[in-house]
Amino acid sequence: MKVDLLIIGAGPAGLAAALAAAPSGAGIAVIDDNPAPGGQIWRDGPQAHLPERARTLRQALAEAGNVQVFSGSRVVALAGARRLLLEGAERGWTLAYDKLILCTGARELLLPFPGWTLPGVTGAGGLQALIKGGLPVAGERVVIAGSGPLLLAGAATARSAGATVLRIAEQASFLALAGFSARLLRWPGKAMQAMELLDAGYRASSHVLAALGRERLEAVRLQQGNRVVEIACDRLACGFGLIPNTQLGELLGCRVEQGAIAVDDWQACSLEDHFAAGECTGFGGSELALVEGAIAGHAAVGNRDLARALWPQRRHWQGFAEALARGFALDPKLKALAQPDTLVCRCEDVAFAELANRRDWTEAKLHSRCGMGACQGRVCGAAGQFLFGWTPPAPRPPLSPARIETLRCLEPEG
Known part of the structure; x- marks a missing residue:
């Protein structure tokens, strides 16, 4: 399968990016690991109460004839130049693209x-x-x-x-x-x-x-x-607080600065024809994610005038993001919460005392299996960065557990 534009993530940024790019007529695919579009902030479920904005955007996405949404699907690995290995509930497959927008959101610290x-x-x-x-x-x-x-x-x-x-x-x-x-x-x-x-x-x-x-x-x-x-x-x-999800961006080769995917005025990454928007570029709330997604969507299909018109709105919400960062900066005394026997890596049962005197992530991993469990360092890596100043581990494929049948999609044809 091949598309003109691939969008990873269907939160506010991904929704806005898809809807901004859709009028161009480009073939667009949206990949998201949740059962329905909306991301974590507009997560659906039996006890969810979606705001009107979320319902409107979801309906507009469903009505866009040139946009395919693959819910309950995730990226497993790279499958070559501008091609990703994906897995859903029923199958694994590869998808090629001309341009890509990362809207991978954030996770909790x-x-x-x-x-x-x-x-x-x-x-x-x-x-x-x-x-x-x-x-x-x-x-x-x-x-x-x-x-x-x-x-x-x-x-x-x-x-x-x-x-x-x-x-x-x-x-x-x-x-x-x-x-x-x-x-x-x-x-x-x-x-x-x-x-x-x-x-x-x-x-x-x-x-x-x-x-x-x-x-x-x-x-x-x-x-x-x-x-x-x-x-x-x-x-x-x-x-x-929240940490940008940069793993896929790093695997692709996009530059990361201050823990977030670095972008220019057009939301373009350091990698040609790759863009990023929303909380993977830094936390700022749904309003900032929406306008960044729209800028990325317009820019990806060449509508630079429409993208530029949104710059003042983005700057307005970037101010809010900066106020958030200043107001809720973490107190260094939180580094003293863990006791010697407190688990830091809960996947592999590694306690604080086993890590406290290690120089970096590599040394900790060599001596303790820290970060080698199911979450692959997503939880303990961020904690280690805050507690010890370690650089988090570099992502390696597969980005998430996958079926053998999915991995076999990487075999050369014939």
């Missing part, structure tokens, strides 16, 4: 602390996804901790599903949040959204110390200002 592997402890975004997928939480007591706007969004999702949110522990200081709130007036819609999500249990200068329990979570210990408090609960959702 999970930092290790005592008890973080107990049943009942998830990421903040992870809990949102589980609830939208049908996880029953009605009547459960929930504590949400970490950093960033995702904490408030996660709390709202849990509350709407019948859970009782006892505390939202934000590690950023009151002064940092006050500065962010003052700057938020430049984006009235975001200010209104923040007011709607504000929760009486929200606390600044507060972070998790430990999850407590034997067989599963029973309570959480928090540092709250100068006090240590313990709160009995059934679930703890803890996330410390």
Whole structure:
């Protein structure tokens, strides 16, 4: 199979890119690993409530006759020049393209602390996804901790599903949040959204110390200002912001700067005819992802005037992204959460003490199997970067577990 334009990811950036490029008449394919378009922010499911914007974009995508959407599919490996190996629920296949737009989004930064592997402890975004997928939480007591706007969004999702949110522990200081709130007036819609999500249990200068329990979570210990408090609960959702998903971009050879795929004014990568948009180029929210996706879509099919017209809008939302980064910068004291016996690599049961004196990722891997499990360093690699300053491991194919039948698609024809 071959297409003119391939888009990886059907979140806000991918949707906007496809719809911007579609009027050109180009043959377009969109690959996404979720069951339906929308990405993590507009994730569908039995308990999901999609906003009108998401439904409108999804309907427009379905009506675009020259756009094929392959949901429940993911990239496994490179299959040659401008060709990718893909796998869906039923089959594996290769797909060639002339131009490509990466809209691979971001994932949560999970930092290790005592008890973080107990049943009942998830990421903040992870809990949102589980609830939208049908996880029953009605009547459960929930504590949400970490950093960033995702904490408030996660709390709202849990509350709407019948859970009782006892505390939202934000590690950023009151002064940092006050500065962010003052700057938020430049984006009235975001200010209104923040007011709607504000929760009486929200606390600044507060972070998790430990999850407590034997067989599963029973309570959480928090540092709250100068006090240590313990709160009995059934679930703890803890996330410390987002990390751009750059693995495919790196594998293709796109330049990465400051942990994100580097792009120019046209959202073009360092690799010719390859573009990137959304949170894989840096976290800034759905509004920034939408305008970046539209710029990339227009530029990929040669509509540079339409792309350029969106530059002021992009700059407006880049300002919001910069305010987010300043307001929710992680406090270095979070590096002290892990104890010697705290697991850092949960796939291979590697404790903090086994890693603390290693010089870099390679040495840690040689001595401990750190990063050699199912997630291939996606979780512990980011944690190692924050805790020890290590450069995360370079991606290697396959990017995700794949069936033997899929890998056989790489065999030369004949």
